[in-house]
Amino acid sequence: MEKFSAYRDPGTGIQPFLTPVPPLGAEFVAKVTLPVRYILAVVRTALVLTLALIYIILVKGLFLVFYPIPPLYRTIDNLFTYVIGRTALFTLGLFWINVEQFNRKRVRGPKLVEKCSPKAADVIVSNWASWIDVVWLAIRFNPIFVLPVPVSLPESTVASRASTPVSHTPGRRTGTGSANIQVASRTTTLRVPISGFRQLSLLSMIIHTGGVPPYGSMECRPLEDIRRSASRPIVVFPECTTSNGRGLLRFADVFRQTVPVKKFQVFVVSIRYDPPTNLAPTLTHTMPSRIFNPLPHIFSLGTALSSAQMSIRLLAPSESPSSQLFMVHEVLSDYAGEDQLSETCAHLISQMGKLKRMGLGWEEKYHFLDFYKGKSK
Numbered sequence: 001m002e003k004f005s006a007y008r009d010p011g012t013g014i015q016p017f018l019t020p021v022p023p024l025g026a027e028f029v030a031k032v033t034l035p036v037r038y039i040l041a042v043v044r045t046a047l048v049l050t051l052a053l054i055y056i057i058l059v060k061g062l063f064l065v066f067y068p069i070p071p072l073y074r075t076i077d078n079l080f081t082y083v084i085g086r087t088a089l090f091t092l093g094l095f096w097i098n099v100e101q102f103n104r105k106r107v108r109g110p111k112l113v114e115k116c117s118p119k120a121a122d123v124i125v126s127n128w129a130s131w132i133d134v135v136w137l138a139i140r141f142n143p144i145f146v147l148p149v150p151v152s153l154p155e156s157t158v159a160s161r162a163s164t165p166v167s168h169t170p171g172r173r174t175g176t177g178s179a180n181i182q183v184a185s186r187t188t189t190l191r192v193p194i195s196g197f198r199q200l201s202l203l204s205m206i207i208h209t210g211g212v213p214p215y216g217s218m219e220c221r222p223l224e225d226i227r228r229s230a231s232r233p234i235v236v237f238p239e240c241t242t243s244n245g246r247g248l249l250r251f252a253d254v255f256r257q258t259v260p261v262k263k264f265q266v267f268v269v270s271i272r273y274d275p276p277t278n279l280a281p282t283l284t285h286t287m288p289s290r291i292f293n294p295l296p297h298i299f300s301l302g303t304a305l306s307s308a309q310m311s312i313r314l315l316a317p318s319e320s321p322s323s324q325l326f327m328v329h330e331v332l333s334d335y336a337g338e339d340q341l342s343e344t345c346a347h348l349i350s351q352m353g354k355l356k357r358m359g360l361g362w363e364e365k366y367h368f369l370d371f372y373k374g375k376s377k
Contacts, residue, residue, distance in 0.1 A: 041302030118233035196220030210288030250361035270353035
């Protein structure tokens, strides 16, 4: 879409904030099966909402009576989070989730599978493309989720972001069609430092997926403070918002840590989704719904007639940035920033998931959502 060309990454040509659409072809089958797909979507959405209600009543309600006994409460919490979360994903077509270990260095003979078991106060770093990422991380690790809080809202280097006509208009200048396409003016967005993090529940993380910092509140705590008091591992999304999964957004300086990390263990996760088809909508969720987010996306996934696909790679713990054998110069050759850990994780996730790194970040998405909402009015 030309009107969103200002939000195309200049280095890769990727538009990371637009919802992926299926390729042209086979639309006839999709249209013919639409009534059946809508009925199926209603049933699936109702089941997912029922599971969410059960989760609230049991895990966040009745089972709190076991809270004074931490080991028992954690066991029950882990079990029911896994059962309910995995059932919800199965309902939406994720019958099988491929999880494999990634090793940067090739080894001869059979690959040794290392145990990936983060402990309390360890940090899990992942890319972020959907609320499904959040659910999978919850059923696998049952972690603490945090969202970044910036020191201020993003600002552009130009005062106005009003639409301007394209400079090159092929064809007749009739005032219609390509001659009248409106695009956002190209601006440079200044990077905004992250001042701290907010701790959120699983359901709150799902509801905020697709949005941008500060996610409704500017109250925050340093990550180190959250980590010191954590009884579970902590998930950090350095992209600070979701993309459409076609590339990797610019990581914010969320850690300000040198590598190798000594205070805690770091576990790196890369998540990829298959492109959408006419019978299987995209699993990525980059545009938040105006009401009941992400309910419309859940309904869209419920219309699928073919199984959805996602693949997950976990970096071998022995090759983690927290391994004392990690050779930082192999990853960061000319990095001069203040957050080696964030930059290292960006490099590793890009390599693990074969994702192109982009120069756009959450600040650009902040302006993109503002522009998109203005166009939708």
